[in-house]
Amino acid sequence: MLSRWGWKKLRIPHKSPLSRQGGYRFYRALAIESSCDDSCVALLESDTDSKITIVDHSKSTLSSSAVGGIIPTEAHAFHQYKLANLVSEFLTKNAIDSKNPPDIIMCTRGPGLVGSLAAGLQLAKGLSIAWGKPLLGVHHMLGHIMMAVHDSKSLQFPFLSLLASGGHTMLVLLRSAVDHEIIIDTMDVAVGVSLDKCGRELGIRGNMIGKELDRYVQMISPQEKIEFDKWDISKRKNNPFDFQLQLPLKRPDLPLVPDTIQFAFAGFQSSLQHVRKGKGPSLENDNNTDKKFIAYRLQELVFDHIIDRLNVALKKHGTNSKEYALCDSKFSGINDLVVSGGVAANSRLREKLNTQLKSERYLGNNFNIHIPDVALCTDNAVMIGIAGIEFLKASNLVNDLSILPIPKWPLNDIINVDGYISR
Incomplete structure (x- = not known):
């Protein structure tokens, strides 16, 4: 018998979780x-x-x-x-x-x-x-990961997954659909929350503020971005925009490869609030040079932080790096990184992952990054x-x-x- 979609009855072993009387698995x-x-x-x-x-x-x-x-x-x-x-x-x-x-x-x-x-x-x-x-309650973040796996067609366990969304930012090692180990988690807020709050401080409006921030940065001309990159933002006195922001967890007193690797995104908003204190509503104007500079450099640094922490994890657990005693080759046999979640739709993050992740150095030449179509990143x-x-x-x-x-x-x-x- 065929249904309206032409489905066929297929004979399978009775161990199938949904096998019916007669042994049909479909x-x-x-x-x-x-x-x-x-x-x-x-x-x-x-x-x-x-x-x-x-x-x-x-x-x-x-x-x-x-x-x-x-x-x-x-x-x-x-x-x-x-x-x-x-x-x-x-x-x-x-x-x-x-x-x-x-x-x-x-x-x-x-x-x-x-x-x-x-x-x-x-x-x-x-x-x-x-x-x-029967009823099955599903883990939302597993959904994001498996969506990316389904989109890649050929990816198999084990693999790494970077989850970047409004609720989570973590690097996970998946050995199966039920066996997961969190390699990096966030110590405060997720990257999506950070981008939304920073975008709101910059006068960005919309239903998805992080997405609107990405769109706004894309509208900044390449010439302006080249000029913006020339300025040092590690100290306010080093740039004419009175803007100071540094890469989190990169102080000289912190180890290069810590025992516990974490993301930290809350400081981006607090730094932006400090810069903007008492300066009025000038950032409401999209053509304001201060707004363009801060939006561009802030988003760059948020994603630089993600890349930096990923590279630390690859260095610590990768098979090709023996520079530090903490290295343990946990990622032995891993050839794939799946990137998923709403923030994975950001065009600049996609570019940085493909160009700045030092996967070949730490894991080998066969390492692949899988990022699903933008439409598949949202819920x-x-x-x-x-x-x-x-x-x-x-x-x-x-x-x-x-x-x-x-x-x-x-x-x-x-x-x-x-x-x-x-x-």
Whole structure:
């Protein structure tokens, strides 16, 4: 029998996590994402060769530009208003109902805004009960990683992943879909939060301020950027813009390769606030030279900090570096770095990763950097479905209906939470 998409019944071993009576493995997954301000739904299919096909997806985003950023209560209300209707229209469009249900319901369980997460999780539980299908709560950041893996086509475990978003900035070693080790975490705020706050200090406006900051910097002429690069910003007296900013964690008294490698982004905003104190609203003018200089050099230094910390990790754990006693070759056999998350859409970060990461020196000539298409870096339900399918394949676990949202969910503890049952 063929469905409306021409799906075939495929015979597989009974150990498949979703095998039905008769031994058919092919299954469809309905995925819901609502961790922040995006209401999203997607339908995916997985076949016997573990090939994942995206059937359809839909998304609606809360506009927060008028209030200068996301307000959690407003995001929760938006999901309550929008998500059920979005999913209902999506199900009708794809002829999904009680007679033709998907085989599993997947939704974002965390991390994220608790109200937003709860809206998606409750809807997913209702569909699970109505259709009698299993439920799986998915880790949001695993979704970003697996989206990039799906986009690369050929990437396999183990690999490294740089997660750069509004909620997280970390370097992770992934040995499988359920075995993760955090190599670098942030000691304060995520890079996305830092860029948003700095952009707001500079008078940048929009629904996604970090994205608007990137767009603004791109509009600065190459000639101006060359001129801006000539000035030293390590001390205020060394440039005519009265601007001082230094690379975090690079003081002479700190070791070159520390025991614990961390990111630090909070200082960028505080430095900018100090510079702007008492200087009035002049940065509201996009053609203001001070604004151009500060925006350009600040974004450069934020990404220089990411590159610097990554290179320290490569030096410490890489196979080709024996300069320091702390080197341990933990990255032996690693040939790939996946970059994902909303900040991975930034054009300048992409350029710097491809030109300034010293991967060949520390890991060898076969090291590859995988950065997905810009459209795949933002939140979507497709990534939740892909991550859920990969997690299910690796763990054979789903969830019971008692699970709650997990606002803070470390990626290295993806298995060590309540509510899992063997499928």
